Amino acid sequence: MSNDEAKLILDDEDFPELRNEVRKLCEKYPAEYWLALEDEPPESSYPTEFVQELTDAGYLAALIPEEYGGSGLSLRAGSVILETVCEMGCQGSACHAQMYTMGTVLRHGSDEQKKQYLPKIATGELRLQAFGVTEPTTGSDTTQLRTKAERDGNGYVINGQKVWISRAGHSDVMLLLARTTPTEECEKRTDGVSVFLVDMREAKKDGMEIKPIDAMINHNTTEIFFDNVHIPGDAMIGEEGKGFRYILDGMNAERCLVSAESIGNARFLLNKAIKYANERVVFDRPIGQNQGIQFPIADAYIKLQSSDLMVRKATAMFEAGLRCGAEANCGKYLSAEALWACAEACFTTHGGFAFAKEYDVERKWREARLSRNAPISPNMIMNFIGQHVLGMPRSY
Template identity: 50%
Template sequence: MTQGPAVDLARSRTREVTDRFGDDYWRQADLERAYPQEFVDAMGASGLLGAMIPTEYGGLGWDIAAASAVMEEINASGGHSAACHAQMYTMGALLRHGSPEQKDQYLPAIASGALRLQAFSITETSGSDTSRIETVAERDGDDYVITGHKTWTSRISESDLVIVLARNSPRGERPTDGMTLFLVDLREVREHRPDQVEVIPVRTMFNYATNQVKYHGLRVPASAALGTVGQGFRHVIDGWNPERILLAAEAIGDARWFVERASSYATEREVFGQPIAVNQGIQFPIADAYMRMRAADAIRWEACAKFDADEPCGAEANMAKWLAAEASWEAANMCLDTHGGFGFVDTYDVERKFRETRVYGVAPVSSNMIRSFVATKVLGLPKSY
């Protein structure tokens, strides 16, 4: 499906990179739980990680439709976009709320691939109830001192910068007030104060470079505050729609991969003297998965169009994410069933992609939270929490 020259260009440029990283590369990285640094470096050198950074800062200046095509193509190639997606939507907080000095200092280096902004340090044991985070930032002269514990902070060891959400005033009548985003230069911290940031790797069911992080009195200059002090949660919220759109594109890329692999395998695999693809019991699930994928894709492009036109798109972005997560998971199960016992063998890559795509129904926003959003914000039903 053609969405315009920018999207076509995004697809072709991404394929130039992904064609150099085949199944063997991703399978080995998964086996070793190794960060795919070579792939990330290639994406950075191509300029694709700066897709949404304006040209004045050295980026490509693409809209979210083109950026989403980059994410889709990575997953559709058999790769894993988790090593790249955060740089696109995490960077948005800097782009939208950073001071002129912060933008001039960091955006050109991010656009060129010389600097990595892959880590967003928000979630704590309170989970989706972000208003109850306990990490605090206390003002001390010209600095803030950050103390607390984050349950999930992916890719912090592979990042040069991290954005941290901390509470700078007690939880009050408006519980989402009093939180601030801080843009922390990890290079300086690692060199001079490494004991102030403790990274605890967490092994998960797929290769995501996941960690817990403890901030032990991390001292940062007041100039590290990103946007308006006390309005950090608002700044996080305005990044949710592009995040959901990009994640929807990733899940759609996974669904494409599952449909294509299942179709190819079913055509080649012969049992009882004929390809298994001639059996409607094989055909129908593949067709179902394809149609679900196309339906999710349609809402994805609607969300892109609204976002790029600066129109309200919360409903479309959330629905695209939910539909794509459901489509990718259904396609994953279909592909595993199509392969039978071979689907559990790592050399077929189905079991790896099966594990990878499961996250879209859970994080960074669960499918049930999206259901609640649509029920209350779109349909006007009473709030349940």
């Protein structure tokens, strides 16, 4: 997609220079690049060149403060980077963790940990692409996770299993959530869980196994097995037992960033839908002249614009240091729904050709569906809103 086409529906762009620079980089990675990767086996399906170029340009270090070698940009600027990557048809999810997973180290790590890790994460010398939370038996009920980290001399020994851990094969270190105190001995559900920065290179030599999951999108996602994996004591971030709270601290920023990705993906699909609706002539008229085609596109645009406003509000509140759990969750919910509306409108508009890979609709349509399941589902957002924002009883 050219810059002009990408701008089709954008008339209120902030950070115009940043957007243009990111667009120029992304133009080098067209649909053929992403489609070819989907045909590769798991070992070679990762967009290594693309991620390297974003890293070299400093985009993935946007949120790392300058004193640690990053560019110290705002959350909004980081969002604009991911939004633009997606709007250009590229995959933000291939690398978004490198941008924000470091937030836990930045907010809760010791000075030594920050000095040791953040500059290397900023240059890409250290890839922090994996975030290990989800487990096969506990799913959304994160506080009940069963992966254990037990004291062993000066360090810990890890046993358990994680599932759906994206990019684990392309990460040197992983942020891992593990239980350090059994649930029965804890006062609150959220207690007794700790967060570790695990050196994957060492862990692989000591009983950690990574297995790719064959999924409907190219997300380099994996299962990870820990069998008596020893890690040093200084791998722990912050205090023992407070890990769950540390992770929650970063959730709102993460919600804003993944919502920006949804908005970018939605723009990509909407632009394609508008273009095709105007070009394709059937029954001697452009198909976009039919309300059956035009209205779903207009409806998706309205949803997209309103979700964008909510996400910008949440981001601005986060930047101002205000509580923004409600807004960040509303933005996440709305942007995922808007993305799906755009994906469906684009798919329907393309008729049978939506199924042809060369039209590059089905790839983003498949990717779009993810935002309605992960990293948090609409149901879990409504649980949060119902209970914590609207003051109704916990429903589960």
